[in-house]
Amino acid sequence: MITTPSAVPAWSQANLTFEQFERIAGLITTVCGIVLTPAKCTMLESRLRRRLQANGLESFAAYVELLADPQRRAGELQALIDAVTTNHTAFWREPAHFEFLQAGGLAALLPEIADRPLRAWSAACSSGEEPYTLAMVLAEALPAVSERGFTILATDISTAMLQKAARAIYREKEVAPLPERLKERHLLRERDGSGLYRVRPELRRRVRLAQLNLTDRIWQLGGPQDLILCRNVLIYFGQGTREQILRRLCQHLRPGGILCLGHADHILGCTLPLRMLRANIYQRL
Ligand SMILES: C[S@@+](CC[C@H](N)C(=O)[O-])C[C@H]1O[C@@H](n2cnc3c(N)ncnc32)[C@H](O)[C@@H]1O
Known part of the structure; x- marks a missing residue:
């Protein structure tokens, strides 16, 4: 019996040339600040092959052409951003920040707040x-x-991630890092044997999800914040963008408010109205 091998689709083998990489990487930096060094060429190639498929294209040359057309680009941009952002995260990630809040950091914030909700x-x-x-x-x-x-x-720039956050359903492996007590009190285990956990609605209601691009000049936050977590994102930006964002974060943090950055983030070389309380934990002056 003769079997015909299934044809390998062209998009799955398309190669990204260095020139095409530079064009796409340049657009990404312009749109969301993320800087991709040439070492990321292979990563970009593999992440964007699916975008060729989704657009019915066979080559990166055609994809670059699509991105060069303002109208077609507008329809593709969000999917491009979703494809290139690195979204690694976890429950109870970098627990030192949460432990700091539990051990008095939060109590120190309260006197300034009077009877309004903490933001x-x-x-x-x-x-x-x-x-x-x-x-x-x-x-x-x-x-x-x-x-x-x-x-x-x-907030996040990725709508795909915001959709997952809105579902608020996580696998057992994902919720595993949480302390048992928090898991018991704030998560509901699905009864269908799927091993999935759902964040309790009371807690979900306190979290308002919205899309926000940190490189946008204007952020609509609804007032100065008491506490900001901006963790593991600044590392993807160039020094100038990082500094601008840090400055704007300070403008949106009330005096005495707390800013937590990720372990790989730093404020070196930036003049900011912050004093360091612990590693990567700062207080607005
Ligand atoms: C590595 S994750 C960090 C998630 C979380 N903060 C943590 O530490 O676990 C980085 C996130 O930053 C988001 N991001 C990248 N560029 C952004 C931008 N310009 N504006 C807002 N979010 C952005 C990505 O979509 C991604 O979800």
Whole structure:
């Protein structure tokens, strides 16, 4: 019996030339600040092959052409951003920040707040693990939640990640890093044997998800923040963009407010109205 090998689609073998890489990488930096060094050429090639397929294209030359046309680019840009952002995150990631809040960092914020809700912002929230972890910590540490309460604004540039955050359903492996007590109190285990966990609606209601590009000049945050988590995103930007964003973060943080950066982020070389409290934890002057 003769079997015909299934044809290998052209998009799956398309190669990205260095010139095409530079064109696409340049557009990405312009749109969302992410700097891709030439070492990322292979990564970009493999991540974008699916975009060729989705657009019915066979080569990166055709994709670059699509991106050069303002009208076609407008329809592709979000998918391009979703494809190139690195969204790695986890519940209880870099616990030193949450432990700092539990051990008095949060209490120190309260006198300034009087009886309004505490305002926190997770500024690159990816698929939601960070803002939901924070929500659990705040719910535990502010027992009088009903009186004072808190709100968390959770933003990201990736709509694919925001959709996952909005579902607020996670696999057992994903929720595993959370302390048992938080898991028990704030997650619901699905009863269908799927091993999935859902964030309790009371907690979800405290987290407002929105798309926000950190490189945009104007951020609509609804008032100065008491606490900002901007973790593991600044590393993707160039020094100038990083500095501009840090300056704007300070403008949106009220005096005495707390800023937590990721372990790989730093504020070296930037003059900012911040004093360091712990590694990667700063207070607005
Ligand atoms: C590595 S994840 C970090 C997630 C989380 N903060 C944490 O530390 O676990 C980086 C996130 O930054 C987002 N991001 C990248 N560029 C951005 C931009 N210009 N504006 C807003 N978010 C951006 C990505 O979509 C991604 O979800």
